[in-house]
Structures are given as C-alpha cells and as structure tokens.
Amino acid sequence: MKKLRIKDIAKDLSISKTAVSFILNGRAQEKRISGELVERVEKYIQEVGFRPSAIARGLRTGKSNIIGLMVESISDPFFATIARLIENEAYKEGYRIIYCSTDNDTEKTKELINVLRERNVDGYIISPPPGVEKEINELIKAGMPVVMFDRYLAKVKTDYVVIDNEFSAENATRYLLKQGYRNIGFITFSSSLTQMKGRMKGYRTALREEGWKPYVLEIDFTPDEKVMVQTVKDFLVANPKLDAVLFGAVQAGACGLKAMTQLKMKVPQDLAVISFDDHDIFELFATPVTAIAQPIEKIAHKVISLLLDRLDAENGAGVVKEIVLKTRLKVRASSGVKAE
Amino acid sequence: MKKLRIKDIAKDLSISKTAVSFILNGRAQEKRISGELVERVEKYIQEVGFRPSAIARGLRTGKSNIIGLMVESISDPFFATIARLIENEAYKEGYRIIYCSTDNDTEKTKELINVLRERNVDGYIISPPPGVEKEINELIKAGMPVVMFDRYLAKVKTDYVVIDNEFSAENATRYLLKQGYRNIGFITFSSSLTQMKGRMKGYRTALREEGWKPYVLEIDFTPDEKVMVQTVKDFLVANPKLDAVLFGAVQAGACGLKAMTQLKMKVPQDLAVISFDDHDIFELFATPVTAIAQPIEKIAHKVISLLLDRLDAENGAGVVKEIVLKTRLKVRASSGVKAE
DNA sequence: TTGAAAGCGCTAACAA
DNA sequence: TTGTTAGCGCTTTCAA
Numbered sequence: 001m002k003k004l005r006i007k008d009i010a011k012d013l014s015i016s017k018t019a020v021s022f023i024l025n026g027r028a029q030e031k032r033i034s035g036e037l038v039e040r041v042e043k044y045i046q047e048v049g050f051r052p053s054a055i056a057r058g059l060r061t062g063k064s065n066i067i068g069l070m071v072e073s074i075s076d077p078f079f080a081t082i083a084r085l086i087e088n089e090a091y092k093e094g095y096r097i098i099y100c101s102t103d104n105d106t107e108k109t110k111e112l113i114n115v116l117r118e119r120n121v122d123g124y125i126i127s128p129p130p131g132v133e134k135e136i137n138e139l140i141k142a143g144m145p146v147v148m149f150d151r152y153l154a155k156v157k158t159d160y161v162v163i164d165n166e167f168s169a170e171n172a173t174r175y176l177l178k179q180g181y182r183n184i185g186f187i188t189f190s191s192s193l194t195q196m197k198g199r200m201k202g203y204r205t206a207l208r209e210e211g212w213k214p215y216v217l218e219i220d221f222t223p224d225e226k227v228m229v230q231t232v233k234d235f236l237v238a239n240p241k242l243d244a245v246l247f248g249a250v251q252a253g254a255c256g257l258k259a260m261t262q263l264k265m266k267v268p269q270d271l272a273v274i275s276f277d278d279h280d281i282f283e284l285f286a287t288p289v290t291a292i293a294q295p296i297e298k299i300a301h302k303v304i305s306l307l308l309d310r311l312d313a314e315n316g317a318g319v320v321k322e323i324v325l326k327t328r329l330k331v332r333a334s335s336g337v338k339a340e
Numbered sequence: 341m342k343k344l345r346i347k348d349i350a351k352d353l354s355i356s357k358t359a360v361s362f363i364l365n366g367r368a369q370e371k372r373i374s375g376e377l378v379e380r381v382e383k384y385i386q387e388v389g390f391r392p393s394a395i396a397r398g399l400r401t402g403k404s405n406i407i408g409l410m411v412e413s414i415s416d417p418f419f420a421t422i423a424r425l426i427e428n429e430a431y432k433e434g435y436r437i438i439y440c441s442t443d444n445d446t447e448k449t450k451e452l453i454n455v456l457r458e459r460n461v462d463g464y465i466i467s468p469p470p471g472v473e474k475e476i477n478e479l480i481k482a483g484m485p486v487v488m489f490d491r492y493l494a495k496v497k498t499d500y501v502v503i504d505n506e507f508s509a510e511n512a513t514r515y516l517l518k519q520g521y522r523n524i525g526f527i528t529f530s531s532s533l534t535q536m537k538g539r540m541k542g543y544r545t546a547l548r549e550e551g552w553k554p555y556v557l558e559i560d561f562t563p564d565e566k567v568m569v570q571t572v573k574d575f576l577v578a579n580p581k582l583d584a585v586l587f588g589a590v591q592a593g594a595c596g597l598k599a600m601t602q603l604k605m606k607v608p609q610d611l612a613v614i615s616f617d618d619h620d621i622f623e624l625f626a627t628p629v630t631a632i633a634q635p636i637e638k639i640a641h642k643v644i645s646l647l648l649d650r651l652d653a654e655n656g657a658g659v660v661k662e663i664v665l666k667t668r669l670k671v672r673a674s675s676g677v678k679a680e
Numbered sequence: 681t682t683g684a685a686a687g688c689g690c691t692a693a694c695a696a
Numbered sequence: 697t698t699g700t701t702a703g704c705g706c707t708t709t710c711a712a
Contacts (some may be wrong), residue, residue: 003482004690016698021691032697039477051458056689059704065396075424077417096455098406098438113434114498118391142343178421201606254620263625280594284601286626340535345705354683363709373682396705399688 004050013044023296024052039190043330054152058120067115067307069099070109070126071150078296079127079248082149085300088124093308095122104191106131123307126151130192149303151195152322159306161299161323165195168292168327171201172246172274175290175329177210180338181272182246187232187256188248190218199248201274215239219252232259242271243338250277257285273334288332295325344390353384358624364392398460407647408456409439410449410466411490418617418636419467419592422489424642426465426568433648435462444531444561446471453479462649470494470532485650489643491535492662499646501663502640505535508632508667509542512586512614515630515669517550520678521584521612527572527596528557528588539588539616572599582611583678590617597625613674628672635665 003015006024012016020041022031028038058064067090071079087097098121102109113135116124123145128136133155137144140158148160169186176184185202187197200216207214217235219228232255236242247253253275266273267287275282277291284334302323310318346364346526360381362371367376377411384390407430411419414648427437442449446469453475454465462484468476473495479486488500497581526543528536538562539557545553557575572595573626576582587593593615599602605611607627615622618633640661650658 006691007689016700017690018692019698019702034697037697049454053399053456053460053689055395055404055702057691058395059393059399059688059706060690060692062704072608073424074414074685075417075420077415077420080417080420083439084413084441087414087439096438096440096459097421098436100436101424106484114389114391118394119436120393120395155628157345158619254624257624280621281624284597284626285624296494314452346707347705356684357706358682358684358708365707374681377681381707393705396688399690399704400706401707402688 002288004048006052008020009041009044009048009050013041015041016137051081060121064120064122066096066119066121067095067097067117067315068121068124068126069097070102070112070116070124070128071099071303072104072127072129072160073101074099075101076251077279078150080296081296082300082303085297086304089301089304089308092185094325095311102127102129104129104193110135123147123311125149125303125307127151128156145307145313147303147310149299149309151193154194157320159305159310159321159323161302162195163294163299163325163326163327166202167199168246168276168329169199169246172201172208172290172329173203174210175331176244176246176272176274176335177206177212179244179272179335179339183215183241183243184212184247185217185235185239185245185246187217187219187235188252189221196248202244215242219255225258228255229258229262232256233263234261236263236265236271242327244268244272244274244335247275248272250275250279250281253277253279253289254281257281257289261286267334268336269339272336272338274329278330282332285334287334290332291330293328293330295327298325341472343387346392347389348538349381349384355380355381356450356664365608372640390457402460404462405435406459406461407435407437408459408461408464408466409437410442410452410456410464410468411439412439412467412469414439415441415536416591417619419488421636422528422640422643425637429644429648430640435651438490442467442469444469444533450475463487463651465489465643465647467491484516485647485653487643487647487650489639491533494534499661499662499663501642501646501665502535503634503639503665503667506540506542506545506548507599508616508669509539509586509588510546510652511542512632512669513546513670515545516550516612516614516675519584519612519675520680521638522552523551523555523579523581523583525561525575525579525585527554527557527575527585529561529593530566535586543586552594555582559595565595565598568595569598569602572596573603576600576603576605576611584608584612584614587613587615590619590621593617593619593629594621597621597629601626607643607674608676609679612676612678614669618670622672622674625674627674630672630675631670633668635667638665 006017010020021174023041054080064169065178100112100190109129127150133153136156146158152160204214219231247256267273274290276292278291280288346357346360350360362383363378440452449469449472465487467490473493476496486498492500544554559571587596607613614630616632618631622629622631
C-alpha cells in the first residue's frame, strides 16, 4: 500500500484534483461544492487514511505550520515544562514544535536560527543568549513572528514575556533581612542576561538600602555538577560570616543544597536559604526551601498566545508587547526567623 | 533583502543551477567541477548567507532530515534528559527533532503518528503507549526506521532499548528484605506497559520466594498532583504494617515523599524507601533516598545510534536489536538496616 | 563541465 | 462546480 496523493484520490473518485484539494482545506462551501460530494470524499479519505503531504503543501504555501522553540536546554525542568505547555496549545492550533537547545552559546544559536530558517518555520519562540541581536532582528525584518521569554534583548524590538526579576530578588532579600539575617549571599550562574542582571540588581538594592554588604558568587556553568558544587562549597567555607543565601536559579539552588549537605550545614540555623524557581527539590529538602515561584503556566500561555496572535495577524508589525509577570514568594522553613 | 534561490545564485555568478546544486551537496568532485569554481560559489554563498530551502529539498528527495520523538511527556525529567541527549547526537548528523507528548494516550498517539507521517519524518523514536501496535507496524512495513525505548510492544518487531526492570525491582526488593524489612509495599502508576509490568513482577517474585506478602498501590495518573499525593497518604494510613516501600517511578516517588512528609513519617524508621529513577529530589531529601538509577546517557546514545544505523542502512529490515541495559542501585540512607 | 528539463505533491488562479 | 495549469525550490537525468 504505497502513499496516496490527491491525484489518486481524484482519480479513484472520478472527480477533479481541485475539488479534493478544496474539500481538504475546508473551502468546499466557499467553492460551492455539493454536500454530497464533500461527504463522499471525506468518507473515502477517512477510509484509506489519506493525509496530504505537509512538505508539498509547505513548499506551495510558504507555511510550514512549525514553530521553532529555542531554549537554553530542553532538559532544564523550567524549560521542559514550558515546552510541554506550549506544545499543547500550539498543537490545538495545528502547529508542531521543533526544539533546539542553545546551551546559551551565541554561535550555536546563530547556526540554529539558520537551521530553523531553512526549514521555513512560521514563528520563533526564543530564550536568547546574548549576542544574537542582529540575527533576530533580521528575522523580524523578514516578517517572522518572534517572541522572547525568560530574558529579552534590549536591542530587539519584539514581544517578550519575563518575570519581575529585580523586584522578586529585592523582595526576597528584604524578607531575609526582616527575618533577622544580615550577611546574605547571592549565588548564581554567571550571566550577562537580563534576567540574571535584574536578580542581581534587586539583591544589591535591598542590601544597599539597608546598609549591608553583598557577597556574590557567580558560578561558571559546566556540565559536571560536581565541579559546581565544589565551587559553592569553597565559597561557603571562605565566607563563614554568611547567615543566609539567595540562589539565582534552580540549578544554582540544587548545587547549593548539595554543597550545604556535604558541609553538614543546618538550614536555617547555619544558613537560611531562598531560591529562585520552585521545584520539588525545594519542597522535599530536609528543611523545605522558600522559593520564588515563577508562574510557569501563565508564562507559557502568554508566550504562545502572543505568537499565535502574530501568526494570525499576517500584517506583521503591530505594537510590541512587553509582558512582565509577578512571582510568588512561597515561604517555607528555610527562611525562618533567625535564632540567636 | 528577499530570499535567495539556487537560481539566483547561478544567475549572479553566471553559471548553471546544476553546478550550484552539486557544489551545495558536496558532489563537486564527483562531477568534476573545477576547484576554482567551487571556491567561488562557496565564497558567494557564505557572503550572502544562502541556505537552500529544506522544504523544497525534502519534497524532491523524500527526505526531511527530521526525526520524530514521541514520549509520554517532554516535561518529565527522564524524557527531557533523553530528549536533550538525543538532540545533540542527532544534530551532529544533520537531523532535527520534532517532539510530541503522547500523555500515554492511545488515540492521541495514533493521531500524532499521522502528524509526523504527513511531515515525512525520516525516523521515529517512540516510547509507546499500549494499543498502537498496528500503527507502528504500518510504519515499519512502509520502511520507516522505528526505535522504541523505555518500554516496548511485544507485537512490534523493531529495535528497542530498555532496562532490566524485572531484575532491578527484584534486586531492590531483596535488598530491602536483607536490610530487615518484611512488609514491603510497591507504589506505582497504573500501567499495562512492559516496563511497569516488569517492575511489578520483579517485586512480586522477590517477596514470593521469601514468603512475604505484597502490598500494591497503583495510582491513576492525574495532572493534579495533590490528588495523587492523597491517594498515597490513604494507602499508607490504611496499611500501617508497612515498613518499607518501593516506588515504581520518579513521580510516584515524589508523590510518596510528599505524602510521607505530610504524615510526618520518618525515613527509614517509620518507612524505608527505594525508588526507581535517580533524581535530585532523592539525593536531597531529608533522608537521602536509595534509587535505582537508569543509565540515561547510555540509553539515549543507544537509541539514537540504532536509529542512525537504520537511517544509514537504506536497506530496511536488518536484524532487530533488543537492548536491555543494567541499572545501578544507588544505596543511600533511606534503606538503612531496620532498627528494632 | 554545463544547461535544459522533468517532477516531487500541493494550491489556487483561471477558464469552462 | 469542475478541469487545466502554473508554479513553490530543489535534485538529478540526459544530452551537449
């Protein structure tokens, strides 16, 4: 049973290719094709399980019905969850997803943009590394819908969805201060990205305004987690005065908790903890960890809605929408009042 | 700057379309095109950033260079990690990935297979739900390379990569028995899939041979985790004799640990724990949890290698490779010797 | 080495 | 309502 084409269907049913095509595309009524014929064709198509070639259609129409999703790493739980939610909503609208992991690598991302481009994807959802402004702007200039999330690029004028990083970090830091902690560290991955800069800024602001000194550790990301855990351990040992720490991301938090466990530090007695991103590890840690929870569902929903809007719009351009969502501080035992 | 076509390149360089095409496909030497010309064309292509349309090429050649990846849910950390590793290796070989989450839903999966089929994907990596034997067999009959993983379908004769579920579960159960536990429960998601059946069987075998009674809870999966946690709580409360429990999957383990935390049960004093799949939550739990770790890298590597082999082979058929990998019991404090 | 031309399967303008 | 036809951009055969 070889693959059928529209032509075959038409021949089998002794009707025209055009009619089949119109019926397939739901334009039967518009083209005034008899309901009787429509039914006959649909029944036949059903029977033989005919599926028109998306490739051929794509070549002809210039639409691929594919959305390119570029994230730092699809295995990151935050991005994996977003990917899942986006997939669901996109699917309902007839779009499929091709994903790429950028590793936050500028050159790799440029290449990946080209890869998606040659596949004629209809729209892009990008959590961009720094340095790809030019490439994304070219995409936009070529009329492609692009939505950024998690971070944005100041020099790229297109929709984005982010959280209020600065406020969230400041708020969490102030919370620690209110609980009685004074020497509060900030541990995060080194990054020039907007979201990390915002978190860092909020942390520094809170401390500065209250007159306390910042202690910052920027971890270089490596695939070998042990190395990163060791970095955190060294930092904690080198700064025994610390009584609290804010982690800038879930992986930083995971490394930190492992480091603290290995150092046999008690939470919150030896060190209070708050981390960005909520995750099972924080809920289940020996002392449940206070987390700055991102509204993941809302982020995913906004992202795909914005993209679908642009996809529908046709007319390109339109107002640029910059969405900033609020986080929620989920207070748990790790940030309890300082005992002394 | 509109999109270039091969034709434009040829015109700009005053040479033939054919030459450009051959050079693009690395067949210049074979076609005895002068090195000088090749260089000139490559330089120009570089300069203007020309990328041939993958769609047009796909239509012409029948190859899409896309691999379809179908997993239960891309947000599941196990599948997300696999997806990432597969992406990397596939990318090196020039393949891109379209993913779909099946939700383990038979009808949805059938539809998704068709979706991938109409996109002309070159190969399939599937972690199949039950009931899609017919559809997958059709794929295979049509000459499509298919590799299954995590579980397999007995009635589908194609490559697969799984772990030794039965042995792993039996081994873990025996370990608990050796540590002095006697009333050992098994908590898992309800499933007729091979991997879960294997785990169940191994668990039962160990208990039967040692003369102890099984206690099984099969959780119905729901997106609302609270419901599942409650189910586990009810089960634990209803079976106060339990002194140990084996979780059949990481999510079951997560639900279980949450339930136990809420019930203020101490591990391992009130209940010893071992879970399938290793994960940060197990490492970081108040009492670190013994885990049956799957060799994720090896699984991903095997899966994509098998698929690439088949993709290269052309000749279809070939011997069916059924790979069974070993797991590793990572012993932690949650399965310490029973105190009494 | 090069050029012409067919055709992958589909859509859609146009004519009937 | 229906049929014809011209491409979409690329690969590849064949002849020059």
